[in-house]
Amino acid sequence: MAQGMTRRDMLRAGAGAVAIAGGTALTAPAVHAQATTTLRCGFWDHWVPAGNGIMRELCAEWGRNNRVDVQVDFITSVGNQNLLTIAAQAQARSGHDILSFPTWEPSAHARLLEPVDDIVGRLIGKYGPINPTAEYLAKREGAWRAIPAVSGSQHKPSLARFDLLQEHAGLDVRAMYPAEDRAGPGVDQWNWATFLTAAEKCAAAGFHFGLPMGSFTDAVDWVGAFFRSHNAKFIDENGQVTVRRDPGVRAGLEYLVRLARFLPNDVWAWDDASNNRALISGRSALIFNPPSTWAVAKRDAPAVAEKCWTFPMPAGPAGRFTPYLPYFWGIWSFSRNKTAAKGLLEFLSDRTSADRQTTTSSGYDIPPFGSMSNFDIWRTEGPPTGVVYNYPLKPHHQAQQSIAFAPAPAEIAVQAYNQAINTKLVARVAQGGETIDQALTWAERELRNFARG
Amino acid sequence: MSASGATMTAGRTEGVTSLQRFTRRRSTIAFLMTLPLIAVIGGLVVYPAGYAMYLSTLNRRMTEFIGLEQFAILLDTDTFWMVIAQSCIFAVSAVLLKALIGFWLAHMLHDIPAKGQRKWRGMLLVPWVIPPALSTLGWWWMFDPSYSSINYLLNVFAVPSVPWLGEPWWARTSVIIVNVWYGAPFFMIMYLAALKSVPEQLYEAAAIDGATGFQRLRYVTLPMMRNIISITVLFSLIVTFANYDIVRVLTNGGPRDLTHVFATYAFQVGILSGNVPRGAAVSLFMFPLLAIFAFFVLRGVTRRNKEES
Numbered sequence: 001m002a003q004g005m006t007r008r009d010m011l012r013a014g015a016g017a018v019a020i021a022g023g024t025a026l027t028a029p030a031v032h033a034q035a036t037t038t039l040r041c042g043f044w045d046h047w048v049p050a051g052n053g054i055m056r057e058l059c060a061e062w063g064r065n066n067r068v069d070v071q072v073d074f075i076t077s078v079g080n081q082n083l084l085t086i087a088a089q090a091q092a093r094s095g096h097d098i099l100s101f102p103t104w105e106p107s108a109h110a111r112l113l114e115p116v117d118d119i120v121g122r123l124i125g126k127y128g129p130i131n132p133t134a135e136y137l138a139k140r141e142g143a144w145r146a147i148p149a150v151s152g153s154q155h156k157p158s159l160a161r162f163d164l165l166q167e168h169a170g171l172d173v174r175a176m177y178p179a180e181d182r183a184g185p186g187v188d189q190w191n192w193a194t195f196l197t198a199a200e201k202c203a204a205a206g207f208h209f210g211l212p213m214g215s216f217t218d219a220v221d222w223v224g225a226f227f228r229s230h231n232a233k234f235i236d237e238n239g240q241v242t243v244r245r246d247p248g249v250r251a252g253l254e255y256l257v258r259l260a261r262f263l264p265n266d267v268w269a270w271d272d273a274s275n276n277r278a279l280i281s282g283r284s285a286l287i288f289n290p291p292s293t294w295a296v297a298k299r300d301a302p303a304v305a306e307k308c309w310t311f312p313m314p315a316g317p318a319g320r321f322t323p324y325l326p327y328f329w330g331i332w333s334f335s336r337n338k339t340a341a342k343g344l345l346e347f348l349s350d351r352t353s354a355d356r357q358t359t360t361s362s363g364y365d366i367p368p369f370g371s372m373s374n375f376d377i378w379r380t381e382g383p384p385t386g387v388v389y390n391y392p393l394k395p396h397h398q399a400q401q402s403i404a405f406a407p408a409p410a411e412i413a414v415q416a417y418n419q420a421i422n423t424k425l426v427a428r429v430a431q432g433g434e435t436i437d438q439a440l441t442w443a444e445r446e447l448r449n450f451a452r453g
Numbered sequence: 454m455s456a457s458g459a460t461m462t463a464g465r466t467e468g469v470t471s472l473q474r475f476t477r478r479r480s481t482i483a484f485l486m487t488l489p490l491i492a493v494i495g496g497l498v499v500y501p502a503g504y505a506m507y508l509s510t511l512n513r514r515m516t517e518f519i520g521l522e523q524f525a526i527l528l529d530t531d532t533f534w535m536v537i538a539q540s541c542i543f544a545v546s547a548v549l550l551k552a553l554i555g556f557w558l559a560h561m562l563h564d565i566p567a568k569g570q571r572k573w574r575g576m577l578l579v580p581w582v583i584p585p586a587l588s589t590l591g592w593w594w595m596f597d598p599s600y601s602s603i604n605y606l607l608n609v610f611a612v613p614s615v616p617w618l619g620e621p622w623w624a625r626t627s628v629i630i631v632n633v634w635y636g637a638p639f640f641m642i643m644y645l646a647a648l649k650s651v652p653e654q655l656y657e658a659a660a661i662d663g664a665t666g667f668q669r670l671r672y673v674t675l676p677m678m679r680n681i682i683s684i685t686v687l688f689s690l691i692v693t694f695a696n697y698d699i700v701r702v703l704t705n706g707g708p709r710d711l712t713h714v715f716a717t718y719a720f721q722v723g724i725l726s727g728n729v730p731r732g733a734a735v736s737l738f739m740f741p742l743l744a745i746f747a748f749f750v751l752r753g754v755t756r757r758n759k760e761e762s
Contacts, residue, residue, distance in 0.1 A: 080720075080724065080725065083724050084724065087724055087729070104727065105727075108727035214705070214707050215707050215710075216705065264598075265616065265619065266598035266599060266616055266619040267598075267619075268619050268707065269598045269616070269618040269624070269704065269707060269708055271705070274599060277600070278599065283599075411514070411727065414726055414727050415722075415726040415727070415728060417726075418721060418725040418726040418727075419532075419722075419726060424710065427708060427709045428709060431708065432709060445529075445530070445531060446531070446532060449526050449529060449530050450726075452526050453512055453513050453519060453522055453526050453728075453731060
């Protein structure tokens with residue numbers, strides 16, 4: 001300006017610069033420029049308090065670099081507030097640009113979600129394949145409708161008191177699954193038959209396995225993984241109800257009725273917190289849960305936490321399956337900022353961002369890529385150090401993720417899942433006194449009606 | 454009549470437009486003044502109800518009109534028949550208990566001298582004032598499957614633990630207990646107001662005739678309270694049938710769906726399971742049942758009013 005540039009020239013030059021920057025808003029970092037786009041995001045309100053902070057931080061960082069004003073809301077899943085928000089925005093065709101979708105929601109709202117094959121393709125190119133369960137839940141009519149999220153996605157493997165299992169059931173789970181990339185002695189015997197014996201012995205010693213059998217997700221998830229490991233299909237991939245003639249369902253049901261005898265007699269009314277309390281209070285020897293239970297124990301009952309260990313689920317005739325409950329990040333088709341939204345989601349899914357999310361959540365968040373199962377946090381977290389080393393699936397676990405009622409078409413499976421048909425099937429026989437045939441007939445009729453209309 | 458006719462004639466002759474005549478009519482003004490209320494009712498009652506009816510005629514994906522198919526599917530579902538039965542058991546028994554307890558409490562309060570009555574009235578109203586979702590959470594802690602404080606007290610007296618929420622009949626009893634605890638004060642306050650409006654002379658006349666306490670209740674109190682009892686029972690039945698929070702917080706419909714009522718089942722089917730049309734059909738199912746009941750109750754009230762006037 002001092003060198004002869006007039007005020008008018010300066011304004012003209014500034015306007016030109018803004019026009020150029022506007023055209024390349026997502027690629028050209030312009031730290032000092034004003035944001036031109038506002039992106040509204042509704043992320044899941046994380047159980048781990050710091051989990052929200054890292055999302056806010058990552059969004060702000062990306063927004064600064066890309067001149068986008070990213071507004072972040074955190075929507076709780078308590079009282080199913082997030083489901084109500086999704087349903088309301090879908091009806092109104094208005095709301096956030098990006099939302100966190102719980103497990104079954106991407107398929108429920110597939111027609112209203114912007115396909116994200118371009119981002120997923122690039123991510124797969126960089127990090128390898130996404131696990132098949134996430135693909136089953138997010139892919140509709142050949143297109144990815146949402147991106148499997150890091151924040152909020154969880155596994156529910158075995159989380160047990162290693163001292164109690166060793167003392168009463170003779171199982172040294174730390175030796176079987178050490179905090180290293182190798183399997184120890186006895187892993188080949190870690191199956192549902194061994195599990196039943198251990199459950200019986202621990203129950204006899206007064207430390208029942210804390211396995212919920214109600215209608216909440218913890219119950220449906222572990223029972224779903226159990227049936228999957230018996231190759232049991234309630235409904236096949238074509239939507240045909242197979243529950244009554246499937247030998248895996250019958251065999252699994254007989255087993256679970258036997259197992260129920262060694263569980264606390266109130267498991268039929270347990271919610272998702274009951275199993276946590278059972279372990280933390282020292283009453284239970286084993287539950288199936290993410291490390292959040294251990295994290296609470298570390299705060300409230302350190303003596304219990306120090307004796308906890310996470311390791312894979314028992315194997316069944318069809319293999320080893322771990323309950324998996326992923327979240328997804330989706331972009332509404334009525335969003336006005338799809339390009340910016342895609343840019344943000346790609347950034348949140350890259351390895352560095354995923355590592356930061358998982359680390360901040362003390363290892364709770366599970367990325368969808370197998371190649372991301374080696375973050376430092378899982379090795380270092382403790383006490384005992386390595387307690388969550390085996391929380392993500394590692395190649396030597398020889399396990400796969402599972403979601404109950406897959407591979408049924410998602411619009412039928414979601415109804416069976418949320419109405420807990422698998423645990424009610426067990427409850428009808430074990431608690432209600434029905435015969436296996438009566439219970440299977442009931443399940444068949446319910447499932448058929450889910451497919452109608 | 455003749456005056457308004459003259460005005461209208463004069464209006465026509467003096468060049469008043471038909472619009473001006475229309476706006477000057479009493480019915481028009483009345484309509485305009487009630488318009489805000491009509492708009493509120495239309496927006497908050499008629500539209501949602503109409504939309505729910507429309508939704509219930511769609512298929513699961515909400516892309517196709519399928520008439521009453523969702524209702525037919527529901528009637529073919531064992532769980533839904535269970536929900537109908539449970540909703541009736543829950544609503545009828547809870548309303549009956551609330552009415553009896555409310556009636557008894559109202560009499561107790563009525564007999565307390567005016568000076569101390571206000572204090573008791575306030576205390577007895579507390580359950581009704583606390584938001585039910587919050588108070589139910591308190592009850593849930595008392596009924597908790599593993600750490601029930603009630604069971605703790607029972608154990609102190611060597612009474613075995615009760616599976617409050619784990620055993621179907623106990624779970625049903627638990628939700629009814631909480632609903633009665635919450636709703637009885639409403640009956641109490643309504644009946645107390647009705648009791649206070651019964652003329653004292655009627656009791657004096659009954660006493661002169663040598664009526665016993667029961668006869669005074671049977672021939673004086675109950676006939677004088679008949680309308681308020683009917684209206685209160687009707688109102689409570691509607692609210693109890695539509696109850697959501699108590700069952701949702703306490704049992705989530707379990708065990709084995711044996712405590713689900715219409716509202717909780719509708720939420721599970723419609724929102725959680727992603728089948729909004731069928732959820733709408735579930736929630737609409739109680740509408741005809743309640744409409745028939747309301748018709749008979751209100752007809753009885755109107756008849757009695759006519760007889761009395």
